[in-house]
Ligand SMILES: Cc1cc2nc3c(=O)[nH]c(=O)nc-3n(C[C@H](O)[C@H](O)[C@H](O)COP(=O)(O)OP(=O)(O)OC[C@H]3O[C@@H](n4cnc5c(N)ncnc54)[C@H](O)[C@@H]3O)c2cc1C
């Protein structure tokens with residue numbers, strides 16, 4: 181089995197997701213080579229062949245050009261699997277590659293069982309084993325699914341690559357995430373509000389509980405998208421990553437992107453009307469109840485302790 | 486300006502799911518259906534663009550069984566001009582490549598200047614269909630947009646990246662955008678617009694007329710994940726639950742010390 185790992189690079193750095201691809205190849209016991217549009221001054225810690233295109237020339241985001249660079253390497257390496265992180269870089273590039281190769285693309289892979297990729301369905305309430313009908317396969321891996329056993333190490337054998345393909349889009353630079361007033365990663369207790377709070381007025385009860393526990397309040401993405409809370413409060417892949425002593429999720433279903441931001445919390449309490457909500461998979465305690473009654477009652481009791 | 490929006494109908498994620506007889510999909514009976522959340526942003530962006538331009542023709546497309554027409558009527562009431570329902574009772578057995586091929590086959594000679602899709606569906610969420618459609622049609626595509634501006638054929642979009650950082654990207658029409666949560670605030674259809682929508686064109690086309698490829702992947706089986714960790718599940722009256730939780734917090738954490 182031969183894999184080609186598509187490394188990720190942003191803002192002058194090789195991203196950690198790259199090493200999850202290495203862990204995946206190791207788990208499969210597969211040979212690997214790596215592809216990177218990056219720089220020879222910041223090489224990944226990797227032992228093996230690295231096909232390197234110069235980011236100064238080809239830019240950090242340039243789908244049509246990265247696609248051609250990668251297709252040229254695939255033609256040379258003939259891998260059985262082309263492996264991406266299922267991230268803003270991977271889910272953009274992987275379908276372009278799978279179509280050009282006429283290969284199956286299986287995305288959001290969370291596990292491999294007997295060689296068959298497993299993907300989540302319906303907000304991870306279900307799982308599906310997916311079989312490719314093509315010999316070559318493109319996979320994109322869910323972040324955190326294939327953890328690193330060891331600190332990444334090694335230095336690659338670099339093979340420089342080039343193309344003269346024309347760009348279809350122009351990358352004009354980055355905009356930093358809005359700076360929030362709070363650094364949630366420093367809070368010992370976080371009580372977060374999800375869409376289950378129903379209306380913006382109910383955020384106050386979550387805030388009150390956070391206060392009673394001497395913590396901060398956080399939020400899931402829909403609460404932020406609806407402007408009920410600032411982006412600085414958002415927990416998850418596109419917000420902050422936190423690991424407090426206690427995390428209380430109020431009316432949060434437990435989507436993969438939210439879990440990625442809080443599952444390392446020491447103790448997790450979920451308050452949810454749905455007993456099957458996927459947050460139950462990481463919660464130490466799932467309280468099946470209506471938060472609108474439970475949260476104020478809990479806050480009152482805590483105040484009187 | 487001709488615009489196409491692709492929307493998918495998905496079950497309410499709070500549903501209690503059961504497996505179908507073959508064990509390769511969920512059982513569709515007793516489920517409540519709604520428009521894929523990401524696609525609501527796609528419809529809204531298309532309608533906002535039409536408002537900005539004053540003159541545009543907006544087609545909404547969905548592949549699925551008869552029931553998807555209900556959702557399409559919502560899109561028409563939000564401001565789409567016409568609907569193309571690709572009738573397919575077996576749509577869930579199709580892989581993203583087949584779904585994208587059907588959309589591309591429909592779109593190929595209609596001269597759409599812009600196509601909007603969701604970045605992913607809520608049920609399967611492979612996040613492939615939009616990009617595949619663009620590649621099949623030879624169009625540039627920008628994925629995961631959280632901001633969109635259009636000026637005289639020039640598109641400036643912001644792509645959302647991990648951690649909330651954004652990349653600013655420009656391209657020109659014709660092009661395809663995949664829409665991320667929070668791109669805009671999807672409108673609620675008003676009653677007069679719901680009435681008007683009833684008179685709008687909603688064509689049904691059998692999928693067999695547009696499907697010319699074969700799937701590249703298939704479901705081996707579908708199953709419920711094992712509950713790992715063995716977390717405690719508490720049920721009962723609010724008063725009891727409060728007491729139980731406080732006891733647990735005292736025993737297992739230091740936060741009440
Ligand atoms: C690329 C990408 C990045 C993302 N980044 C993030 C991120 O950083 N953070 C994030 O949170 N999400 C993120 N998301 C969105 C994520 O996929 C989910 O859509 C989101 O987390 C859902 O938020 P929620 O749990 O609050 O809402 P829902 O999924 O709608 O869940 C609401 C929950 O509330 C429960 N509920 C309803 N009423 C009550 C009640 N009265 N009492 C108790 N419980 C109740 C329901 O049973 C349900 O479980 C991202 C998505 C993508 C595609």
Ligand SMILES: Cc1cc2nc3c(=O)[nH]c(=O)nc-3n(C[C@H](O)[C@H](O)[C@H](O)COP(=O)(O)OP(=O)(O)OC[C@H]3O[C@@H](n4cnc5c(N)ncnc54)[C@H](O)[C@@H]3O)c2cc1C
Nearest residue numbers: 491510511548577580581602603605606611612613614704
């Ligand atoms: C239980 C179950 C069983 C399945 N079995 C199989 C199987 O056997 N083989 C297989 O390959 N796949 C199977 N699927 C996957 C499935 O049918 C996909 O939903 C479909 O291939 C589209 O991919 P997606 O939803 O991941 O689209 P995404 O790429 O995540 O969707 C992105 C966007 O594409 C557009 N879009 C997607 N679908 C449609 C549509 N129907 N009409 C209009 N626009 C659309 C929307 O704008 C959407 O936001 C199964 C799914 C489930 C839940």
